[in-house]
Amino acid sequence: MLETIVKRERDFGTPASTSTEMISLTIDGTSVEVPAGTSVLRAAAIAGINIPKLCASDNLEASGSCRLCLVQIDGRRGYPASCTTPVEAGMVVHTETSKLHEIRRGVMELYISDHPLDCLTCPSNGDCELQDMAGVVGLRNVRYGYEGQNHLQDEVDASNPYFAYDPSKCIVCSRCVRACNEVQGTFALTIDGKGFASRIAAGQNEDFMDSDCVSCGACVQACPTSTLTEKTVIDMGQAEHSVITTCAYCGVGCAFKAEMKGDQVVRMVPWKDGQANRGHSCVKGRFAWGYATHKDRMLKPMIRKRIDEPWREVSWDEAIQYAASEIRRIQAKYGKDSVGGITSSRCTNEETYLVQKLVRAAFGTNNVDTCARVCHSPTGYGLKTTIGESAGTQTFDSVMFTDVVILMGANPSAAHPVFASRLKRRLREGAKLIVIDPRRIELVDSPHIKASYHLPVRPGTNTAVLTAMAHVIATEGLIDEAYVAERCETEAFEQWREFVSRPEHSPEATEAETGVPAADLRGAARLYATGGNGSIYYGLGVTEHSQGSTTVMAIANLAMATGNLGKEGVGVNPLRGQNNVQGSCDMGSFPHELPGYRHVSDDKVRGEFERDWGVKLQPEPGLRLPNMFDAAVSGSFKALYCQGEDIVQSDPNTQHVAAALRAMECIIIQDIFLNETAKYAHVFLPGSSFLEKDGTFTNAERRISRVRTVMKPLGGMADWEATCALSNALGYPMNYSHPSEIMDEIARLTPTFAGVSFSKIDAMGGSVQWPCNAEAPDGTPIMHVDQFVRGKGRFMLTKYVPSDERSTRKFPLLLTTGRILSQYNVGAQTRRTDNVHWHAEDRLEIHPHDAEDRGIRQGDMVAIQSRSGETVLRADVTERVQPGVVYTTFHFPESGANVVTTDSTDWATDCPEYKVTAIQARRVTEPSRWQEHWTDFSETQLGLLERRERENGQAATATPARDEKKPAPAPAPAMTSHD
Numbered sequence: 001m002l003e004t005i006v007k008r009e010r011d012f013g014t015p016a017s018t019s020t021e022m023i024s025l026t027i028d029g030t031s032v033e034v035p036a037g038t039s040v041l042r043a044a045a046i047a048g049i050n051i052p053k054l055c056a057s058d059n060l061e062a063s064g065s066c067r068l069c070l071v072q073i074d075g076r077r078g079y080p081a082s083c084t085t086p087v088e089a090g091m092v093v094h095t096e097t098s099k100l101h102e103i104r105r106g107v108m109e110l111y112i113s114d115h116p117l118d119c120l121t122c123p124s125n126g127d128c129e130l131q132d133m134a135g136v137v138g139l140r141n142v143r144y145g146y147e148g149q150n151h152l153q154d155e156v157d158a159s160n161p162y163f164a165y166d167p168s169k170c171i172v173c174s175r176c177v178r179a180c181n182e183v184q185g186t187f188a189l190t191i192d193g194k195g196f197a198s199r200i201a202a203g204q205n206e207d208f209m210d211s212d213c214v215s216c217g218a219c220v221q222a223c224p225t226s227t228l229t230e231k232t233v234i235d236m237g238q239a240e241h242s243v244i245t246t247c248a249y250c251g252v253g254c255a256f257k258a259e260m261k262g263d264q265v266v267r268m269v270p271w272k273d274g275q276a277n278r279g280h281s282c283v284k285g286r287f288a289w290g291y292a293t294h295k296d297r298m299l300k301p302m303i304r305k306r307i308d309e310p311w312r313e314v315s316w317d318e319a320i321q322y323a324a325s326e327i328r329r330i331q332a333k334y335g336k337d338s339v340g341g342i343t344s345s346r347c348t349n350e351e352t353y354l355v356q357k358l359v360r361a362a363f364g365t366n367n368v369d370t371c372a373r374v375c376h377s378p379t380g381y382g383l384k385t386t387i388g389e390s391a392g393t394q395t396f397d398s399v400m401f402t403d404v405v406i407l408m409g410a411n412p413s414a415a416h417p418v419f420a421s422r423l424k425r426r427l428r429e430g431a432k433l434i435v436i437d438p439r440r441i442e443l444v445d446s447p448h449i450k451a452s453y454h455l456p457v458r459p460g461t462n463t464a465v466l467t468a469m470a471h472v473i474a475t476e477g478l479i480d481e482a483y484v485a486e487r488c489e490t491e492a493f494e495q496w497r498e499f500v501s502r503p504e505h506s507p508e509a510t511e512a513e514t515g516v517p518a519a520d521l522r523g524a525a526r527l528y529a530t531g532g533n534g535s536i537y538y539g540l541g542v543t544e545h546s547q548g549s550t551t552v553m554a555i556a557n558l559a560m561a562t563g564n565l566g567k568e569g570v571g572v573n574p575l576r577g578q579n580n581v582q583g584s585c586d587m588g589s590f591p592h593e594l595p596g597y598r599h600v601s602d603d604k605v606r607g608e609f610e611r612d613w614g615v616k617l618q619p620e621p622g623l624r625l626p627n628m629f630d631a632a633v634s635g636s637f638k639a640l641y642c643q644g645e646d647i648v649q650s651d652p653n654t655q656h657v658a659a660a661l662r663a664m665e666c667i668i669i670q671d672i673f674l675n676e677t678a679k680y681a682h683v684f685l686p687g688s689s690f691l692e693k694d695g696t697f698t699n700a701e702r703r704i705s706r707v708r709t710v711m712k713p714l715g716g717m718a719d720w721e722a723t724c725a726l727s728n729a730l731g732y733p734m735n736y737s738h739p740s741e742i743m744d745e746i747a748r749l750t751p752t753f754a755g756v757s758f759s760k761i762d763a764m765g766g767s768v769q770w771p772c773n774a775e776a777p778d779g780t781p782i783m784h785v786d787q788f789v790r791g792k793g794r795f796m797l798t799k800y801v802p803s804d805e806r807s808t809r810k811f812p813l814l815l816t817t818g819r820i821l822s823q824y825n826v827g828a829q830t831r832r833t834d835n836v837h838w839h840a841e842d843r844l845e846i847h848p849h850d851a852e853d854r855g856i857r858q859g860d861m862v863a864i865q866s867r868s869g870e871t872v873l874r875a876d877v878t879e880r881v882q883p884g885v886v887y888t889t890f891h892f893p894e895s896g897a898n899v900v901t902t903d904s905t906d907w908a909t910d911c912p913e914y915k916v917t918a919i920q921a922r923r924v925t926e927p928s929r930w931q932e933h934w935t936d937f938s939e940t941q942l943g944l945l946e947r948r949e950r951e952n953g954q955a956a957t958a959t960p961a962r963d964e965k966k967p968a969p970a971p972a973p974a975m976t977s978h979d
């Protein structure tokens with residue numbers, strides 16, 4: 001499983017039946033027992049009999065079009081297709097008779113008479129099901145010849161940057177169409193024309209790039225011929241070995257088979273046995289991995305005394321010794337707590353654990369924080385307070401058992417695409433959807449899906465909306481009284497019931513503030529409370545507010561009040577933004593918590609770590625990220641070790657962050673590119689991309705999955721090795737020979753991880769969900785089953801406190817931010833891939849009324865100004881946003897969305913209020929002063945980097961990516977999914 005020769009995964013032909021009734025039949029003399037509803041084709045495969053097939057695949061409903069899988073059944077006339085024939089008790093099936101051989105050969109003859117005979121030069125040579133089937137049926141000649149009418153001259157569509165469509169090779173099996181419909185849920189493909197003229201068409205017979213295609217690649221994976229093929233396979237040929245690993249983009253945590261030729265990736269194929277993604281992926285994970293070998297990769301350690309000096313390339317040893325001596329010098333001069341560290345949600349659990357250990361044990365301070373501070377820290381606080389554990393309650397599979405979904409402040413089609421596909425599938429099956437979001441996200445109305453309710457909440461009023469929903473549930477007798485009586489604290493519940501029942505919390509009383517029509521809110525509350533299994537999925541549109549923690553608690557209140565926790569199909573599910581944001585929190589990255597969410601002031605817990613680590617630990621929490629910045633500006637915080645995090649681009653109020661960095665004496669950056677933060681650094685340590693890592697990521701389901709080394713670290717040292725080297729140089733020994741030993745230490749010290757090890761993960765099929773310990777040796781797919789982790793669930797009062805960021809005469813619009821499908825976070829990776837074909841700049845979405853009031857037209861340059869600063873973006877005039885609300889993404893440093901966001905934060909966790917910034921917008925003709933400054937500073941820093949390269953007479957660059965020399969593409973229309 002770890003590293004294998006490349007081979008196609010076993011395909012059982014049709015999906016598994018979920019029936020519990022078992023049926024016995026005989027196939028070719030072999031008895032087999034299968035669940036009712038299983039196809040004869042699948043039953044045969046289970047019995048080890050491979051009936052030839054072309055149009056069937058076990059992730060798609062059977063279409064019965066190719067006629068290759070015909071069988072004979074005793075007592076039945078004709079030759080039924082085994083893929084569309086369900087098993088029956090006592091059935092006697094024959095799959096290999098001379099008549100069947102003859103029919104199958106005839107079918108193949110027809111296919112091959114209209115197929116190029118270029119197998120030896122075809123990119124799919126060696127990986128083609130048509131070729132395989134020709135061999136299996138024993139095709140020896142084609143009686144119809146090749147001269148008749150055919151499609152051999154049809155033109156190739158190479159418009160998509162990642163795959164080509166060659167219609168001359170299409171056998172019109174419709175697998176691609178069904179994959180797009182059933183697996184991805186985009187419905188971008190159809191079969192155009194009839195009979196011989198039928199062809200696959202994207203959109204309205206457009207190029208793939210001009211169609212609704214979101215480039216997920218499911219059709220490419222489904223295609224049994226060379227018709228839809230990855231361009232990397234066309235360029236490089238078939239791979240010769242593969243490694244199973246985990247995507248490093250979003251918190252879905254898709255498992256992939258990295259197919260390799262030597263140390264070069266040929267393609268990434270979603271792993272069929274991946275327990276989070278079940279063989280599906282999105283454009284980022286499947287295609288956007290070329291950044292790993294981009295020419296901008298920084299592969300040599302560098303140091304400099306001041307940020308206006310050129311960088312000096314040095315050995316790893318010199319860089320590490322210099323960094324350690326600076327940390328000690330600064331601590332000697334300014335005190336032990338004048339330094340700190342930042343862990344990364346992009347890095348593995350093992351790497352993250354080591355960084356927080358380095359800070360606590362080697363620096364001797366609790367000044368450690370992580371990027372979760374600025375995204376899901378309110379989830380930790382809110383869920384821990386109410387139900388006792390800082391994590392989502394379900395598996396992704398659980399959504400297939402839900403009846404009503406509340407989707408709040410999340411846009412999974414853009415940010416968690418593989419989960420979105422699963423959700424869409426369930427919605428097509430009949431589950432109901434309630435969207436609570438200021439924007440009209442794709443799921444409100446998309447092919448074959450229409451939300452029952454879209455509550456267009458005014459940014460900043462989430463808490464009021466959820467309390468109003470609770471009001472409806474409490475005052476209309478919709479509470480699950482028995483569940484609450486058994487599972488929750490009575491006194492807190494009664495206080496909550498009284499609180500939410502007050503007239504001022506009714507939908508009618510809050511409508512003017514929230515902007516949500518009272519009737520819709522009442523309807524949505526009734527639907528959630530009475531519609532069967534109710535689940536809540538939410539994102540940063542919930543947490544990144546001044547009341548983020550309160551809103552998370554309001555979500556938990558709703559779920560407890562309706563009995564929607566502790567079983568399949570329900571639950572409270574934070575959709576995590578980054579690949580390992582759950583893991584970075586689990587690993588003790590917050591200044592007040594040791595691994596496993598245990599407070600540093602707990603003497604017993606701290607004692608365990610002190611004994612294991614052989615060092616005294618501080619009992620007081622350290623500085624949070626924003627406190628570190630404030631302390632740096634005021635002169636008491638002087639050095640920072642930052643692994644895999646670009647705080648200048650991703651944190652709010654960019655000018656304040658930059659001022660803090662300028663005020664420090666030593667900034668140590670460990671990253672793969674010279675990112676915005678590294679431009680302020682004094683020590684640069686080359687980081688490794690996910691393809692070079694060995695360890696584990698933990699996704700939004702608490703699923704710990706293995707990340708395996710696909711290529712050796714290009715900079716010569718793995719991230720965990722560099723952290724160990726720094727620790728050793730500081731005089732605190734860290735000696736591990738493999739990341740598995742780090743996981744063993746984590747398991748030793750963290751009760752929820754006690755049963756986790758690399759071998760356990762392998763034994764569990766590639767992943768395991770924590771808690772995994774003596775009580776749950778195989779992990780915990782669903783939490784809070786018999787009781788809540790904290791014992792009794794605790795209802796919390798959720799008083800609505802309006803944000804300070806309110807629209808005023810000076811700043812009349814509310815800016816909210818998010819992501820787009822093709823780009824990821826600060827864009828450091830995706831901007832260095834062909835994903836820029838879809839989204840090459842951040843744009844400002846503005847409603848036509850607001851645009852007209854300001855004389856703004858589509859594509860105009862627009863200045864947005866807040867009390868923090870000003871930046872300029874191009875306008876996208878659209879009704880996706882409501883009047884009074886504007887929206888942008890933050891993927892490109894030059895747009896500086898966070899120049900505008902303010903230092904307003906969540907009251908409990910200091911998570912920034914990214915989702916509400918009061919701004920004014922006006923049409924302009926030139927960039928903002930900040931953008932001019934950014935350009936100057938960036939050019940200076942790149943110049944200093946250049947001087948380093950010239951002085952050393954070499955370019956410290958990676959092997960060029962295969963397409964990096966291409967000119968920058970013109971922006972194409974953005975994909976339809978936005979966040």
Ligand code: SF4
Pocket residue numbers: 176179180184186187188189212213214215216217218219220
């Ligand atoms: S790449 Fe995905 S969205 Fe595009 S046509 Fe294929 S299956 Fe559909």
Ligand code: SF4
Pocket residue numbers: 169170171172173174175176177200222223224225227228
């Ligand atoms: S493109 Fe491939 S999957 Fe689609 S119909 Fe043609 S051969 Fe089948």
Ligand code: SF4
Pocket residue numbers: 247248249250251252253254277280281282283284285286416417418419
């Ligand atoms: S859904 Fe997320 S984890 Fe899966 S391939 Fe896309 S970015 Fe990667």
Ligand code: FES
Pocket residue numbers: 052053054055056063064065066067068069070081082083084
């Ligand atoms: S595989 Fe059954 S008809 Fe094609």
